[in-house]
Amino acid sequence: xxxxxxSLSGLSVAYGSFVLMRDISMQVNKQDIFIIMGGSGCGKSxxxxxxxxxxxxxxxxVHYGDVNFxxxxxxxxxxxxxxxxxxxxxxxxxxxxxxxxxxxxxxQQYTSLSAQQIREQASLKLAxxxxxxxxxxxxxxxxxxMRKRAGLARALALDPEIVFLDEPSAGLDPLSARLLDDLIxxxxxxxxxxFVIVTHELASIFAIGNNSIFLDAESxxxxxxxxxxxxxxxxxxxxxxxxxxxxxxxx
Amino acid sequence: xxxxxxxxxIALRNAGWLYILAPMELHTQPLVRCIVxxxxxxxxxxxxxxxxxxxxxxxxxxxxxxxxxAPTVLRLSASPDLxxxxxxxxxxxxxxxxxxxxxAVQVESDALPQGLRRLLALTLAVPAKAGSAKxxxxxxxxxxxxxxxxxxxxxxxxxxxxIGALARAFARLLVGKSTMRRQDLWQAMYECGVSALPIIxxxxxxxxxxxxxxxxxxxxxxxxxxxVAGLVGIGMLRVMGAVMVGVVxxxxxxxxxxxxxxxxxxxxxxxxxxxxxxxAVEFLVLPRVLALMLMVPLLTxxxxxxxxxxxxxxxxxxxxxxxxxxxxxxxxxVPYKHxxxxxxxxxxxxxxxxxxxxxxxxxxxxxxxxxxxATTAAVVxxxxxxxxxxxxxxxxxxxxxx
Numbered sequence: 001x002x003x004x005x006x007s008l009s010g011l012s013v014a015y016g017s018f019v020l021m022r023d024i025s026m027q028v029n030k031q032d033i034f035i036i037m038g039g040s041g042c043g044k045s046x047x048x049x050x051x052x053x054x055x056x057x058x059x060x061x062v063h064y065g066d067v068n069f070x071x072x073x074x075x076x077x078x079x080x081x082x083x084x085x086x087x088x089x090x091x092x093x094x095x096x097x098x099x100x101x102x103x104x105x106x107x108q109q110y111t112s113l114s115a116q117q118i119r120e121q122a123s124l125k126l127a128x129x130x131x132x133x134x135x136x137x138x139x140x141x142x143x144x145x146m147r148k149r150a151g152l153a154r155a156l157a158l159d160p161e162i163v164f165l166d167e168p169s170a171g172l173d174p175l176s177a178r179l180l181d182d183l184i185x186x187x188x189x190x191x192x193x194x195f196v197i198v199t200h201e202l203a204s205i206f207a208i209g210n211n212s213i214f215l216d217a218e219s220x221x222x223x224x225x226x227x228x229x230x231x232x233x234x235x236x237x238x239x240x241x242x243x244x245x246x247x248x249x250x251x
Numbered sequence: 252x253x254x255x256x257x258x259x260x261i262a263l264r265n266a267g268w269l270y271i272l273a274p275m276e277l278h279t280q281p282l283v284r285c286i287v288x289x290x291x292x293x294x295x296x297x298x299x300x301x302x303x304x305x306x307x308x309x310x311x312x313x314x315x316x317x318x319x320x321a322p323t324v325l326r327l328s329a330s331p332d333l334x335x336x337x338x339x340x341x342x343x344x345x346x347x348x349x350x351x352x353x354x355a356v357q358v359e360s361d362a363l364p365q366g367l368r369r370l371l372a373l374t375l376a377v378p379a380k381a382g383s384a385k386x387x388x389x390x391x392x393x394x395x396x397x398x399x400x401x402x403x404x405x406x407x408x409x410x411x412x413x414i415g416a417l418a419r420a421f422a423r424l425l426v427g428k429s430t431m432r433r434q435d436l437w438q439a440m441y442e443c444g445v446s447a448l449p450i451i452x453x454x455x456x457x458x459x460x461x462x463x464x465x466x467x468x469x470x471x472x473x474x475x476x477x478x479v480a481g482l483v484g485i486g487m488l489r490v491m492g493a494v495m496v497g498v499v500x501x502x503x504x505x506x507x508x509x510x511x512x513x514x515x516x517x518x519x520x521x522x523x524x525x526x527x528x529x530x531a532v533e534f535l536v537l538p539r540v541l542a543l544m545l546m547v548p549l550l551t552x553x554x555x556x557x558x559x560x561x562x563x564x565x566x567x568x569x570x571x572x573x574x575x576x577x578x579x580x581x582x583x584x585v586p587y588k589h590x591x592x593x594x595x596x597x598x599x600x601x602x603x604x605x606x607x608x609x610x611x612x613x614x615x616x617x618x619x620x621x622x623x624x625a626t627t628a629a630v631v632x633x634x635x636x637x638x639x640x641x642x643x644x645x646x647x648x649x650x651x652x653x
Contacts, residue, residue: 052526078528086526092519106527109430154523 004063005030005162005194006051011060013046020046021220024060026213031188033195033208035228038215039244044198045089047215048166051196052086053077082110084162085155089170091147093139099126099150100135106157121157129153130179145172152180156187163187165197169204177201181208202247206232214241281340283309284330285316292322292356294347297330300340310343317350325351328362341367345374413532413610417540420533424541430529431537439542443504447550450499455487455554458495459561462486467570476570480577481584483562489589490596492555494641496547497600501633505608508539509629512612513622521613531613540605547601548594555593592648599640607632 006028013020020043028034036044049055051062053069062069064080072080093102103122107113113121123135129149139147148171155163165184169177181204187193199205205212205228212231214224224231224241231237232245282298283306294313317325327344344363348371351358360368423429466482512535515521521531559581566572572580611625611632 049522052522054522054525081526082528084526086523088519088523090518092523094520094523095515095518105529109527109529 004028005032005065006196007063009061009063011047011050011062012058013043013050013055014058019058019220021215021222022059024213024215024222026222026225028194028196028211030194031192032211033184033188033197035205035209035212036196036198036215037200037205037212037228037244039200039217042215042217043220044215045166048164048196048198052084052164053081082158083160084164085158085160087148087151087155087163087165087168089166091139091144091151093147093150093154095139098136098138099131099142099153102139102150103154103157106154110158122153125153125156126150128156128183130176145176148172149176149180152183159191160193162194162196165195165199167199167201168197169199169201174203177204184208202245205245214244216240280304281307281310282330282332283307283313283343285309285313287316287320287322290323291326292316292320292324293326293328295328295330296336296340296344297332299334300336300343302337302339304339306339306343313347314350317347317354317356321354322356324357324359326362327358327360329364329367333364336367338370341370341374344371348375409614410610413613414606416530416532417536417606420530420537421541423533424537429533429537431533435534435538436541439539440546442507443500443539443542444546444549447500447503447546448553450503451496451550451554452557454499455492455495455557456561456564458491459483459487459558459563460565461561462491462558463562463565463570467565471570476566477572477576477580478584479562479566479570480572480580484559484581484585485589487555487558487562488585488593490593490641490645492558493547493551493593493596493600494637495558496550496554496597497604497637498634500543500547500550500600501604501607501630501637504543505604505629505633506626508605508608509611509615509625510622512536512609513615513625516612516615517617517619517622536605536609536613539609540602543601543605544598545601547604548597551593551597552590555590588653592653596641596644599644600637603636603640604633607636 004027007026009025011024012022013024024047036047038044046055050057056070061071067076067080069077069080093099094105097105100119100122103125104118107118107121111118119135123132126132126135129152131146131149131153134142134146134150139150142150148168152165152168155165168184169180172180184195184197185208188195195208197204197209209228212224212226212228213222214231215221216223223238226234228245231241280298281300281304282296284295284297286293286295292313298307316322325347327347344360344367348358348360360371363371420429420431424431462483463479466479467476470476470478470482512521515535521535524531524534563574563577563581566577567574608629611629615621615625
């Protein structure tokens, strides 16, 4: 068993007086491809926002290694987040910059690389995401799927230890989605990157996920933990989870 | 469809018109029949149902029968003359079933055609989630007044928090630790400075012209039209040039900043900055506020000049002053300190426009409507605060006797 990378315990998240989820505990290990899944409106993206430091939980703790994330000062939270990369649902590329500048900005701010090296790194990351040659395009000039891949390139800019992906394959054609899955596996194996992925793309969940949490909108808590394939086989998996994993078809 | 029906009509007509008329009439309107037998209410639907056709009066009767006769079983059935139907029939049936369910009446729908039965089951499959319907807000005058008063402390805190973050970002810039990108500052300066020159020229020439006309009406009466030069010069330099630039820039640039940053908020671009540990205030707000702080005074100097040109045009063409006379009068009657005071106004206006525009953008919600609201608020607040600041600075100058 590898060491835990992120661990949550007793986490509750609320918007004002509305409690979105309560008592969530989970553990993401190093080199995991951790899937956050569940029906729409169950708080998958919100849980990701808590992990990314954008939404403070009402109760409970998030530990990155030994660091108690939400109890530490903003500077330290930033230092933790600097080891992480994020792909937002819609890409969230900075619209006033070209793709190369988007990928290069974190490098420019956090490394002492020369302009030429930054450009080279940016081209490399874009090529890894399948966007070679698109360095000087603006986000508005490329398609939605390409924006998503450019967002992934930006998430990978600083060679992060942890990458958060919010619905990476939504809106991608099956082949691109497959390429993305392959890229994720490749990065996990070569650079030992840990992935936390919000998705309900079943093909991806089974192809790459080796650990998961299932959130339920009804009971507002986690119904299952563990490897998605094992969950499907296990006898004690809750019916709701099994139905989700089988697209509603009972075996 | 109509064509086909017409064809059928024609074909039938050839077969003998008396025979066809009665059934055709039946099929064009929705029909409902209610039958009460003991504890069972049977509702028969028939005819042809289409959206836009009025429900038959019997539909209302069915609902009333369910209400008053207190049956224990509601049997839904289709009469053989049920021809075409669409979701309007489904809506009617769902309404009946829901009404029955609320009164714990048992519903039998086996006699409906299969398609209709399946759709009905599908519609009723997922019950409305408890608590998911929104409670209507109390919209009375007192309630909304109370709500807006209760939100004052929070919004004061938000504004102060924002200004504090901006001041800290500025301090970091002064000690050279800022992450602000220089090209962002240049870009913002170009956008709010150079591109605004034509509109500033137009508005201020006209404004100088207006000032000169208004002054001339009084001054002409005792032959003192040369004082128009002083009136226009002092008026423009001391305050009006800065106010005109402020108002134009609030509409031109303040709104643009609010919309730009607001849209970045909608697209999660601001969140993306935060996850990289970049401060949105340093990255987005500081360059824009700085640009306005620098460019509004510069534009004001230009605006002053344009205003004086406007006055000059009136003085020379309408009031019978010679060009040299007008220029000399301007130079001798307008001390330079008015220009400096005007620059002080302009700097403050620049900061106000930048802060209002960027603040509204940063706290913008995540929808297109929110961007619209943010833009409106940015312009309105800029202009209101420009006028308030003008009053305050004027009073201060008065107390200091400058």
